Amino acid sequence: xxxxxxxxxxxxxxxxxxxxxxxxxxxxxxxxxxxxxxxxxxxxxxxxxxxxxxxxxxxxxxxxxxxxxxxxxxxxxxxxxxxxxxxxxxxxxxxxxxxxxxxxxxxxxxxxxxxxxxxxxxxxxxxxxxxxxxxxxxxxxxxxxxxxxxxxxxxxxxxxxxxxxxxxxxxxxxxxxxxxxxxxxxxxxxxxxxxxxxxxxxxxxxxxxxxxxxxxxxxxxxxxxxxxxxxxxxxxxxxxxxxx
Numbered sequence: 001x002x003x004x005x006x007x008x009x010x011x012x013x014x015x016x017x018x019x020x021x022x023x024x025x026x027x028x029x030x031x032x033x034x035x036x037x038x039x040x041x042x043x044x045x046x047x048x049x050x051x052x053x054x055x056x057x058x059x060x061x062x063x064x065x066x067x068x069x070x071x072x073x074x075x076x077x078x079x080x081x082x083x084x085x086x087x088x089x090x091x092x093x094x095x096x097x098x099x100x101x102x103x104x105x106x107x108x109x110x111x112x113x114x115x116x117x118x119x120x121x122x123x124x125x126x127x128x129x130x131x132x133x134x135x136x137x138x139x140x141x142x143x144x145x146x147x148x149x150x151x152x153x154x155x156x157x158x159x160x161x162x163x164x165x166x167x168x169x170x171x172x173x174x175x176x177x178x179x180x181x182x183x184x185x186x187x188x189x190x191x192x193x194x195x196x197x198x199x200x201x202x203x204x205x206x207x208x209x210x211x212x213x214x215x216x217x218x219x220x221x222x223x224x225x226x227x228x229x230x231x232x233x234x235x236x237x238x239x240x241x242x243x244x
Contacts, residue, residue, distance in 0.1 A: 006198045008034045013202025017055055020203070021210025023226040024153075024167045025146030027203050028052050029233045032143055035195065036240070042090045045143025046179070046188040051199030052143075053175040055207055056168045062211065063165030071156060072170045078129070079136035079145070079170075080177045086140025087181050093141070096241045102138060103237030106147055110231030113151075114224065122155040139178060144237070146171070147230045160222050 009031065016030030028048045035044035060067070123131050131152040139145025149167065157163040182188045 002038070005034075005038050006194060009195050010198045010202040013051055013199040014206040015202075017203035017206025017208075018210045019206075019229060020052075020055060021059070021207035022213065023150070023222060023229050024164050025150050025171070025226075026229045026233070027055055027206075028143050028146065029229070029236055031199055031203075033236060035199075038195070039192070041142065042087070042182075042187050043192065045090075045139075045141070046182040047192050047196045047199060048143040049139075049175050049178050049182065050188070050192075050196045051203050053172065053179055054200040055203040056172040056175060058204055058207060059164065059168040060172050063161055063168060066159070066162040066165035067169040068157065068162060068166045069169065071153070071166055072173065075132045075149075075152070076170055076173050078132045079139070079149075079174050082133050082136035083140040083145070083174065083178050084181045086137045087178065087187065088185060090141040091185065091187060099142060099237045100241030102142075103234040103239075103241065106230050106234030106237065108234075109147075109151070110227045110234060113227040114231070123152055128152060136174075139174065142237070144233060145174070147233050150226055150230065154226065163222075 012031050012034040013027070016027035019026035019030060028045075031048045031051065032044060035047055038044075039047065131148040135145040135148040135152075138148075149170065153163060153167045153170070157166055179188070
C-alpha cells in the first residue's frame with residue numbers, strides 16, 4: 001500500500017472528522033476527495049462508510065443522552081432499503097450524470113439557505129420522504145448521504161447537542177447496514193483494511209479536536225457551517241462528474 005496514499009487518507013479523514021464533529025456530517029465527503037484516486041467509486045464509498053461508522057459510534061457514545069430515538073426508526077428503514085438497492089446497482093452503473101445533477105442541486109440548496117430564504121423550512125410529507133430516499137440513494141452510490149438528512153433533522157431539532165446525538169445515531173444505524181451489504185456483495189474486501197484503518201484513525205482524531213469547540217458554538221453558527229458544507233458537497237459532486 002502506497003505510504004503517500006495512506007498519509008493522504010489520514011489527513012483527509014482528520015479534516016472530515018473535524019467537519020463532522022462540528023456540523024454533524026461531512027466526514028465522508030472530505031475522504032471521498034482522496035480515495036477514488038486509488039479505488040473504484042463503490043469501493044471508496046465502502047471504505048469511507050467503514051471509517052464513518054467508527055466515527056459515528058464514538059459520537060453516539062458522546063451524545064447518547066441527547067438522541068431522539070423515536071425520530072430515527074422510520075427514516076432509517078426507508079433510507080436503508082434504498083441504500084441497499086443502490087449499492088447493488090452501483091457496482092455496474094456509471095454515476096457521473098447523477099453525481100453532476102446532485103452537485104448542482106446541493107449548491108443551489110446551500111445558496112438558498114445561506115441567503116436566509118430557507119429559514120424556517122421544514123420538510124414535511126412528500127418533501128420529508130424525498131429527503132430520506134434521495135439521501136439513501138446517494139449514500140449507496142457515492143457514500144455521500146448526509147446533506148439532505150442534515151436538512152431533515154435541522155428542521156426538527158434546534159438544540160445543537162440533541163441534533164448531534166440524533167443524527168449520529170441515525171448515521172450509525174444506516175452505515176452499519178450499508179457496510180453489511182457491501183461486505184455481502186463483495187464491494188469491500190480485506191485488501192481495503194489499511195486505508196480503512198488510516199481513515200478511522202484520522203476521523204477519530206479530527207472529531208476529538210472538534211469536540212472541544214462544540215460547547216462554545218451557538219446553534220446558528222453550526223447551521224451556517226452546515227450549509228457551507230452542503231455547498232462543498234455539491235462542488236465535489238460536480239467536479240467528480242466532469243471528464244478529465
